[in-house]
Amino acid sequence: MSAEPGPLEAALRNRRSQGGKALVPYVTGGLGDWQATLSAAADAGADAIEVGIPFSDPVMDGPVIQEANDRALAGGITPQGVLDALGRLDIGIPLAVMTYYNIAFRFGLERFASVLAEQGVAAAILPDLPLEEAGPWSEAADAAGVETVLLAAPTASDERLGRICARTRGFVYGVGLLGVTGVRGELATSAVVMAKRLKQMTDLPVLVGVGVGTPEQAEEVCQVADGAVVGSAVVRCMLGEGSPMAVGELIGQFRRALD
Amino acid sequence: MTMTEPVSGRFGDFGGRFVPETLVPACEELEAAFRSAWADEDFRGELNRLLADYAGRPSPLTECHRLSEELGLRLLLKREDLNHTGSHKINNVLGQALLAVRMGKTRLVAETGAGQHGVATATAAALFGLDCVVYMGEVDMERQALNVFRMQLLGAEVRSALSGSRTLKDAINEAMRDWVATVENSHYCLGSVMGPHPYPWMVRELHRVIGDEAREQCRRLLGTDPDVVTACVGGGSNAIGIFSGFVDGDAALVGVEPAGGAAIGRGVPGVVHGSKSYLMQDEHGQVLEAESISAGLDYPGIGPEHSHLAAIGRARYETVTDDEVVAAFELMSRTEGIIPALEPAHALAWVSRAREELAGQSVLLNLSGRGDKDVDQMMGRLVTGGGRTE
Numbered sequence: 001m002s003a004e005p006g007p008l009e010a011a012l013r014n015r016r017s018q019g020g021k022a023l024v025p026y027v028t029g030g031l032g033d034w035q036a037t038l039s040a041a042a043d044a045g046a047d048a049i050e051v052g053i054p055f056s057d058p059v060m061d062g063p064v065i066q067e068a069n070d071r072a073l074a075g076g077i078t079p080q081g082v083l084d085a086l087g088r089l090d091i092g093i094p095l096a097v098m099t100y101y102n103i104a105f106r107f108g109l110e111r112f113a114s115v116l117a118e119q120g121v122a123a124a125i126l127p128d129l130p131l132e133e134a135g136p137w138s139e140a141a142d143a144a145g146v147e148t149v150l151l152a153a154p155t156a157s158d159e160r161l162g163r164i165c166a167r168t169r170g171f172v173y174g175v176g177l178l179g180v181t182g183v184r185g186e187l188a189t190s191a192v193v194m195a196k197r198l199k200q201m202t203d204l205p206v207l208v209g210v211g212v213g214t215p216e217q218a219e220e221v222c223q224v225a226d227g228a229v230v231g232s233a234v235v236r237c238m239l240g241e242g243s244p245m246a247v248g249e250l251i252g253q254f255r256r257a258l259d
Numbered sequence: 260m261t262m263t264e265p266v267s268g269r270f271g272d273f274g275g276r277f278v279p280e281t282l283v284p285a286c287e288e289l290e291a292a293f294r295s296a297w298a299d300e301d302f303r304g305e306l307n308r309l310l311a312d313y314a315g316r317p318s319p320l321t322e323c324h325r326l327s328e329e330l331g332l333r334l335l336l337k338r339e340d341l342n343h344t345g346s347h348k349i350n351n352v353l354g355q356a357l358l359a360v361r362m363g364k365t366r367l368v369a370e371t372g373a374g375q376h377g378v379a380t381a382t383a384a385a386l387f388g389l390d391c392v393v394y395m396g397e398v399d400m401e402r403q404a405l406n407v408f409r410m411q412l413l414g415a416e417v418r419s420a421l422s423g424s425r426t427l428k429d430a431i432n433e434a435m436r437d438w439v440a441t442v443e444n445s446h447y448c449l450g451s452v453m454g455p456h457p458y459p460w461m462v463r464e465l466h467r468v469i470g471d472e473a474r475e476q477c478r479r480l481l482g483t484d485p486d487v488v489t490a491c492v493g494g495g496s497n498a499i500g501i502f503s504g505f506v507d508g509d510a511a512l513v514g515v516e517p518a519g520g521a522a523i524g525r526g527v528p529g530v531v532h533g534s535k536s537y538l539m540q541d542e543h544g545q546v547l548e549a550e551s552i553s554a555g556l557d558y559p560g561i562g563p564e565h566s567h568l569a570a571i572g573r574a575r576y577e578t579v580t581d582d583e584v585v586a587a588f589e590l591m592s593r594t595e596g597i598i599p600a601l602e603p604a605h606a607l608a609w610v611s612r613a614r615e616e617l618a619g620q621s622v623l624l625n626l627s628g629r630g631d632k633d634v635d636q637m638m639g640r641l642v643t644g645g646g647r648t649e
Binding site for chain 2: 055056057058059060062063066067070073078079080101102103105106107127128129130131132133150151152153154155156157160164175178179180
């Protein structure tokens with residue numbers, strides 16, 4: 001474990017030490033006016049932002065983010081294009097890229113990690129790279145100073161959760177339910193259970209995502225969790241011709257619910 | 260190099276378990292359950308009884324006299340087309356369904372391309388009284404409407420995959436998403452030697468019967484192994500099944516890919532659908548859409564053990580065009596009275612093209628499925644002249 005927390009972990013710890021709850025929205029890179037949306041999200045009170053690098057086969061994502069991927073890819077976005085844009089952006093909060101392992105693998109693991117670092121990206125989330133397969137990437141990321149956030153799912157034993165908490169960087173990403181990303185009518189009881197199990201296990205910030213789709217659901221899970229990741233609700237707003245301002249307003253509603 | 264259990268789910272540099280965290284415990288549970296079942300004589304006995312009494316095994320070995328004469332070689336067919344449900348797919352699904360019951364699962368999820376694996380899974384689900392959902396690309400549902408109805412007759416629900424290329428790769432994505440949400444009561448009955456560990460190993464073991472039978476049959480007929488063993492390759496299950504009987508001998512092993520879906524022919528190593536293998540992808544790592552005449556081979560990837568066999572030079576992989584496949588489909592129908600599925604017609608297309616290289620040799624071809632499902636499509640192409648370029 002590195003002695004000093006990276007910028008993502010530091011920002012989330014900072015929010016927690018002030019008695020607050022962290023809000024991390026997800027924005028699909030290359031979708032519509034995504035760069036202005038990132039600025040609007042930061043202005044609306046996001047603690048960090050997950051930026052999706054679109055992939056052709058996003059198995060952990062539901063219909064909303066799939067469509068966002070398809071549209072962004074049809075618009076010609078490339079991984080390098082997303083990263084170059086992030087390097088030019090200065091919004092004052094840490095960024096994490098969220099993509100699938102083949103994107104990093106094709107890029108070259110060490111090169112991907114060093115480009116992330118060069119472009120000022122704090123962290124990476126690769127949802128199809130579980131603990132057992134994460135070694136080569138995590139080493140490359142550690143060496144470049146990039147935080148690798150691992151997911152923790154309701155199906156894991158306590159023993160497994162312990163190993164995930166030991167290897168994750170930045171925060172531990174609790175998966176709120178059995179299923180892929182998407183907005184549900186109610187918060188699954190598994191989301192709070194997941195947060196409780198993780199909180200008992202680690203001092204790292206515990207954020208819950210997947211199935212956290214409304215400000216009320218975010219507030220509910222943050223009774224226990226240190227924060228929430230909100231993806232499909234944000235992307236649905238973007239897909240529905242939501243202007244950066246409209247997305248900012250939505251994120252503002254989440255922010256107020258958590259404050 | 261006997262095909263043994265892969266160490267840590269790896270075949271050389273290929274394989275692994277690249278799945279969402281939610282599925283890792285399910286893959287571990289499945290691996291342990293299969294290892295235990297495969298070592299259990301009662302399980303093996305029950306499966307063998309089903310393969311014999313229900314599926315009709317052993318499948319015959321047919322020597323093609325007229326076609327052999329025409330091609331100038333000795334062609335033998337392993338008749339997986341004569342199995343119940345019309346293809347080799349039944350071997351795998353009977354094993355996985357039996358395992359699902361043993362694990363206490365009540366629902367099978369499957370993907371299908373041509374519909375053969377979907378039909379086989381729906382069949383096994385009916386036999387064991389399990390719920391069954393089959394994902395199929397929207398494009399494939401149109402190409403294989405008969406198989407869609409067949410699955411529905413068998414009591415399965417067929418759901419269309421609407422994203423991406425709307426073919427097999429997208430059906431696999433949908434099946435995996437379903438499994439992420441239903442893992443507690445569902446078993447993902449994956450139809451090929453691909454996906455996360457233990458699937459490439461487990462599905463190979465369940466199809467090993469093809470190669471084991473064929474080796475004995477060849478030795479009775481020829482007194483030895485054939486010179487060449489060939490099979491079509493999409494994900495690669497029928498090919499692995501027959502290769503597994505000959506990999507330790509001297510026979511040349513030749514997998515035949517469609518030109519429009521040639522993972523080894525046109526791909527580079529990548530990671531999709533749970534394992535590292537050769538993959539058709541662009542320079543940025545986006546998976547390309549496969550396109551061929553045969554829905555069952557429209558897959559941009561390939562099972563990891565094939566990538567390993569290619570990398571170490573134990574098997575070679577050739578590609579054939581749609582036109583060559585159509586010609587082979589007609590050739591086998593007319594000279595042997597056997598209408599092959601379009602998938603194994605790929606293997607015959609290669610044999611036909613390579614006839615000079617193969618002159619005088621004995622060639623064992625895995626006839627992995629029968630062509631009834633393709634008759635409608637071929638009628639459109641051959642009778643009404645759509646797309647024929649001869």
